[in-house]
Amino acid sequence: MTTDQKHTSADGELTGSEILLRCLIEEKVEFIFGYPGGAVLPIYDSLYYGSIKHILYRHEQGAIHAADGYARATGKPGVVIATSGPGATNLVTGIATAQMDSIPLVCITGNVPQNLIGTDAFQEADITGITMPITKHSYLVQDVRDLPRVVKEAFHIASTGRPGPVLIDIPKDVSNAKAPFSYPETVFIRGYQPTTNPHPLQIEKLHQAIAESKRPLILAGGGVVTSGADQELIAFAERAKIPVTTTLMGIGGFPGTHPLWLGMPGMHGTVAANRALLECDLLIGIGARFDDRVTMGRIDKFATSAKIVHIDIDPAEIGKNVDTYIPIVGDVKRVLEVALQDLPVSQSEAWLQNLKDLKQQYPLTFKQSDNTLKPQWVIQHLYETTGGDAIVTTDVGQHQMWVAQYFHFSRPRSFISSGGLGTMGFGFPAAIGAQLAYPDRTVISVTGDGGFQMTAQELAVVALANIPVKVAIINNQCLGMVRQWQEVFYQRRYSEVDLSGSPDFVKLAEAYGVKGMRACTQEEARQAWREALDHPGPVVIDFQVDPEENVYPMVAPGAGLDEMMLGDEKP
Amino acid sequence: MRHIISILVNNQPRVLARVASLFGRRNFNIESISVGESEEPGLSRIVIVTHGDARTMEQVSKHLHKLIDVIKVQDLSIQQSVARELLLVKVGATASNRAEIQGIIEPFRASVVDVGINSLMIQATGDREKLDALIELLRPYGIKELARTGITALPRSMQIQPKAHMHA
Ligand SMILES: Cc1ncc(C[n+]2csc(CCOP(=O)(O)OP(=O)(O)O)c2C)c(N)n1
Numbered sequence: 001m002t003t004d005q006k007h008t009s010a011d012g013e014l015t016g017s018e019i020l021l022r023c024l025i026e027e028k029v030e031f032i033f034g035y036p037g038g039a040v041l042p043i044y045d046s047l048y049y050g051s052i053k054h055i056l057y058r059h060e061q062g063a064i065h066a067a068d069g070y071a072r073a074t075g076k077p078g079v080v081i082a083t084s085g086p087g088a089t090n091l092v093t094g095i096a097t098a099q100m101d102s103i104p105l106v107c108i109t110g111n112v113p114q115n116l117i118g119t120d121a122f123q124e125a126d127i128t129g130i131t132m133p134i135t136k137h138s139y140l141v142q143d144v145r146d147l148p149r150v151v152k153e154a155f156h157i158a159s160t161g162r163p164g165p166v167l168i169d170i171p172k173d174v175s176n177a178k179a180p181f182s183y184p185e186t187v188f189i190r191g192y193q194p195t196t197n198p199h200p201l202q203i204e205k206l207h208q209a210i211a212e213s214k215r216p217l218i219l220a221g222g223g224v225v226t227s228g229a230d231q232e233l234i235a236f237a238e239r240a241k242i243p244v245t246t247t248l249m250g251i252g253g254f255p256g257t258h259p260l261w262l263g264m265p266g267m268h269g270t271v272a273a274n275r276a277l278l279e280c281d282l283l284i285g286i287g288a289r290f291d292d293r294v295t296m297g298r299i300d301k302f303a304t305s306a307k308i309v310h311i312d313i314d315p316a317e318i319g320k321n322v323d324t325y326i327p328i329v330g331d332v333k334r335v336l337e338v339a340l341q342d343l344p345v346s347q348s349e350a351w352l353q354n355l356k357d358l359k360q361q362y363p364l365t366f367k368q369s370d371n372t373l374k375p376q377w378v379i380q381h382l383y384e385t386t387g388g389d390a391i392v393t394t395d396v397g398q399h400q401m402w403v404a405q406y407f408h409f410s411r412p413r414s415f416i417s418s419g420g421l422g423t424m425g426f427g428f429p430a431a432i433g434a435q436l437a438y439p440d441r442t443v444i445s446v447t448g449d450g451g452f453q454m455t456a457q458e459l460a461v462v463a464l465a466n467i468p469v470k471v472a473i474i475n476n477q478c479l480g481m482v483r484q485w486q487e488v489f490y491q492r493r494y495s496e497v498d499l500s501g502s503p504d505f506v507k508l509a510e511a512y513g514v515k516g517m518r519a520c521t522q523e524e525a526r527q528a529w530r531e532a533l534d535h536p537g538p539v540v541i542d543f544q545v546d547p548e549e550n551v552y553p554m555v556a557p558g559a560g561l562d563e564m565m566l567g568d569e570k571p
Numbered sequence: 572m573r574h575i576i577s578i579l580v581n582n583q584p585r586v587l588a589r590v591a592s593l594f595g596r597r598n599f600n601i602e603s604i605s606v607g608e609s610e611e612p613g614l615s616r617i618v619i620v621t622h623g624d625a626r627t628m629e630q631v632s633k634h635l636h637k638l639i640d641v642i643k644v645q646d647l648s649i650q651q652s653v654a655r656e657l658l659l660v661k662v663g664a665t666a667s668n669r670a671e672i673q674g675i676i677e678p679f680r681a682s683v684v685d686v687g688i689n690s691l692m693i694q695a696t697g698d699r700e701k702l703d704a705l706i707e708l709l710r711p712y713g714i715k716e717l718a719r720t721g722i723t724a725l726p727r728s729m730q731i732q733p734k735a736h737m738h739a
Contacts, residue, residue, distance in 0.1 A: 128585065129585075129588070132585070132588065132589060132592055133592060133596050136639075137639040140584065140585075142584075157639060189639060190581075190642055191580075191581065191638070191639050191640055191641050191642045192639045314637070315633050315636070316630070316633035316634050316636070316637055318633075319626065319629060319630070320630060
């Protein structure tokens, strides 16, 4: 029986929970990521006969990161459902993660009946209040008749303009109340009219600046990926002859194999990218927010001789961190489309040659070793065996930076990582969401031994549904990135970073019924990875790597981009 | 510089919390905040007095515009406007000095709105400087209780007029 059949009752009225389900079907939702509980019992009852697939995670945090991974991989809003109180508060980290990276999510929480709201009732939490600073918008539904409009608006707000998470809090009495159902066809929200088309005068100024420029540089961020502007960006860079550096969130927005690509800038950026930022005379920020991991918070040392152009759909980003010479508000794809008409060519010949030399002189390198497995080598191996097309999710830490450095993504939405909030525990559930969206693509969750343990319980989900995610644990037996900072900034006082007591990850995987393998040498790593790729189901590989390895280059917080530590990379 | 920001918002539950928390979150200070109905049913007007340079104000305005329930944001301190607040103050008063107090408040067009055995409650409206001056004049009599509403404001219709009079 389909949802539609069940929901046509004699009086033509539906309950709130049935209306919600109908709305989600209207929005063409494929998956609901969630966890039930008292306040959402009516919704779960409606789901029982529903046509939408619900995936039961083992923790609400797993569910929301999975919804997020689905959204990042597809560009469509992810939908998560949790119950009131503890269910809702378990979503908080995931909501903040999505907000920081502008990911479209519709988060549905149940709440206690309205007559109990504000009484500290069992499992009551003011989730709208708690999440107000970390949502794009939120609704507490007070009348079942508002529900269709609210859901329509929520999907619209989540996925347009600068995307973000929207919360819909539904008290249990609203889920149970009845009303006739009709889904609105259009949305009109008076206070919400994002600007998509750029101002023509600003485009003229941009053209002029490009024509005059000798050392132009594009700083491409997550906005390029979000707006689907990768092809336009390639055309723009090639025709105007401008080199490109992509921020962590922009990775995949420009091919990692393109000759104009300089790598990632900032704290762990390449020498070429950082030098380019220091020396450029025109800096075109495209859907990038000049975060302190890029500028190091030292605006006084950042692109000091450059005219800064900032293209962003969110006017509030412009002028927030750096002063802008040419602000262009609009959808990045649309702006580039317009800018491509009559685009001039910059006078960048010498500059491009100079940067090419720098790239050759300072490539990303690490010291190979015969007796230990180098984490960078593992990442390189994953890249070489899968190509730039695999979807790779990461957690947060050293391994995340190594993926950003050594995996050259060739298309957008294939590098999935928590950039803004830096959420450990994100990568593995996000990989599940991405794999559900693309069952036929290779999805690799590269994770740390620390981060994996934050959401490892979702192994149950991949085991049960045979979701073929390949988990590559870069196991350095410590909280690697924290250890690196303690080594460099705290004179090797290694306070609380030793992860002794971690489980045997192979046995842990096996306990869930997932194939587990371990690799301590290059040969074992090659062998295990080959087996993993051949295996049709989920796999966990424990790559036991050199625990002493550091991420270089590195710029200390508060230092300028000219003060790069090169470490082992020094050629 | 001091700024008076007028924000037209949907009259939704929590809209004031959204606006106020945005100020807190972004580390913008609020000197006063007042809110009430506007000319249009369903819309309220929030008036916030805050401090900051031009760059901060631009950020304040942009972030306010990001709130879905915010419809219009105006900086009334960069155009001619009328800004007023209401003051209620209870001062010590004896039978012998009541007339004297009356004399003090008269030029301020303030009025006595309640009389107690040992006190008077005075109501005054005006811009901040005027009310500050009145409070200073009343201080010697002993201020027992005091409440101010914070500023509410509207732009003037004729933008060529001179600045508002102190005793308007
Ligand atoms: C939820 C959360 N808690 C703490 C941190 C701080 N943190 C950043 S990196 C890191 C170490 C991560 O260690 P691991 O997962 O083993 O990855 P590695 O750096 O070793 O690759 C920590 C603790 C964080 N980013 N997220």
